[in-house]
Amino acid sequence: MVALSSLGERGIIDRIFSRYVKGQSKDDCAVVPAGRDYLLISTDSLNESGHFPDGTTPEMAGRFFATVNLSDIAAMAGIPLYFVTAYTLREDVDMDYLERFEESMSRQLRRFHTELLGGDLKQGQSNVFSGTIIGRQRKSLTTLRSRIRKGQLVAVTNTLGEQASGYIFYKHGYSRSLGLKLLFSAEPRVKEALKIAEHGAQFMMDLSDGLFSSIAQVKHDYGIGFKIVGDDIPAGKHVDKASFISGLTRTEIACNFGGEYELLFTVPQARYREFAQAMEDEGISVTFIGETWDGDNIIFENGSWRRITQQGYEHFMPKPA
Ligand SMILES: Nc1ncnc2c1ncn2[C@@H]1O[C@H](COP(=O)(O)OP(=O)(O)O)[C@@H](O)[C@H]1O
Ligand SMILES: Cc1ncc(C[n+]2csc(CCOP(=O)(O)OP(=O)(O)O)c2C)c(N)n1
Ligand SMILES: [Mg+2]
Structure with missing residues (x-):
């Protein structure tokens, strides 16, 4: 069995x-x-x-x-x-x-x-x-995960970690109402996605399970890894408070919870300038956080690279604290 x-x-x-x-x-x-x-x-x-x-x-x-x-x-x-x-x-x-x-x-x-x-x-x-x-x-225009290649630039929409922060505010009794509001604040990025695709994005997925879980799935399914620069991750405005309350790091909150539904996508290096300009013109908030390669998923934090071992949210597994 x-x-x-x-x-x-x-x-x-x-x-x-x-x-x-x-x-x-x-x-x-x-x-x-x-x-x-x-x-x-x-x-x-x-x-x-x-x-x-x-x-x-x-x-x-x-x-x-x-x-x-x-x-x-x-x-x-x-x-x-x-x-x-x-x-x-x-x-x-x-x-x-x-x-x-x-x-x-x-x-x-x-x-x-x-x-x-x-x-x-x-x-x-x-x-x-x-x-x-x-x-x-x-x-x-369809952004298939299978279009991921090594050497592409990696970006996300808006900010990460607001839903995790909400969950922490709720669990720790800091504010149940703000907690629930943040936990359910996600928006489907339908219009943004279309513009992102029109301006050259290749691979895209939503961050329902959080950044770390998502990139682990991509590495497993498509063999492409991510090099992420920790300081470039756009943490939401409640993440610092949630970090203080919970003792978790900013990275853990922004990358290892999920429920965000922001978009993770890649853009070929050659299209970077045109893409970044188009996003600015369209008023779409995107942040570049690293690049793809054929190695493991790694993050640059506190002055050095480390392998990302956290797996984020996964059903049928013990839940993170
Ligand atoms: N019960 C299932 N049977 C077959 N395929 C599944 C099942 N659950 C999920 N999948 C497939 O696994 C992939 C990832 O699913 P999931 O993580 O649920 O995606 P999402 O986060 O977009 O909801 C998808 O291709 C989906 O079709
Ligand atoms: C008790 C609770 N924990 C966490 C969340 C935030 N949250 C919503 S969905 C999700 C993970 C992904 O959910 P899943 O149902 O697996 O979505 P899928 O990957 O299939 O899109 C998380 C962490 C929540 N709403 N409630
Ligand atoms: Mg699903």
């Missing part, structure tokens, strides 16, 4: 994916050729015990549910189009809760011109919200 906890989420997926999924490579969405476009299809679920700490409002939950699904389309630089849901709900859930959840989810979907088509509903032991999203993009 092999317990799932002995494999971890990534190990489990490896086994299922290599054996049962044909004609796809691991990415934020499955890609299906449709003329000169790809259809982009992805599914993501949230469950109340793992994702919704006590005090999470239905508005926070519903918006976040739409966000995590939209974000997978964003990660491919896709245009989100259609959404279907499948819920398992406890029988004692209040209809008012569900309506508020739906209202908030729908508002977020509408902001990104995504149409809710239907869903499925079951009674069960605990609440689980699953979504399936469909999008589309021209093949040449």
Whole structure:
């Protein structure tokens, strides 16, 4: 017998994916050729015990549910189009809760011109919200993880670590309300992704699991490593406070938690100038944090390079403190 906890989420997926999924490579969405476009299809679920700490409002939950699904389309630089849901709900859930959840989810979907088509509903032991999203993009603009190469420049959008900071504020009793607000503050970077792709990005993924986990997955799946300059990581404005409260370093908070849904992407060196200028013109906040190579994932911190051993968030594994 092999317990799932002995494999971890990534190990489990490896086994299922290599054996049962044909004609796809691991990415934020499955890609299906449709003329000169790809259809982009992805599914993501949230469950109340793992994702919704006590005090999470239905508005926070519903918006976040739409966000995590939209974000997978964003990660491919896709245009989100259609959404279907499948819920398992406890029988004692209040209809008012569900309506508020739906209202908030729908508002977020509408902001990104995504149409809710239907869903499925079951009674069960605990609440689980699953979504399936469909999008589309021209093949040449679709940012596939497989387009990663060594020697590309690595960048992220906006800042990292605000969700981790929120979790720390909540857990340590510093401020539950600010904590929850930050924990659910993620936005799907759909518009940014499109511009980033139009100006030459190659590889892209969202940071749902955090930077360290994400680059570990890329190294494992595509054999390309990342050299990250610690001082260049754009930590969010609450990270210092969260570091003080928790005793964790800025890097641990910004890179080893997840739930951010910012974009990690690469740009060929030759396009750097034009790309950086275009982002400035478009008003899109991106920060270059290193480059890809064929070695291990390493970070320059406190005057020297070290291998990155932290793996960030992973289901079926012990949770970081
Ligand atoms: N149960 C599963 N069966 C087959 N493939 C899976 C399963 N879970 C995840 N994958 C695949 O593993 C890759 C990474 O998935 P995941 O980490 O869930 O992506 P994301 O962070 O974008 O939601 C994707 O290509 C996805 O299709
Ligand atoms: C109790 C709790 N811990 C952490 C978070 C922040 N968070 C949200 S999603 C996530 C990790 C990734 O979630 P997952 O469901 O694995 O998304 P996927 O990688 O499939 O997109 C984290 C750390 C949270 N919302 N609630
Ligand atoms: Mg997933």
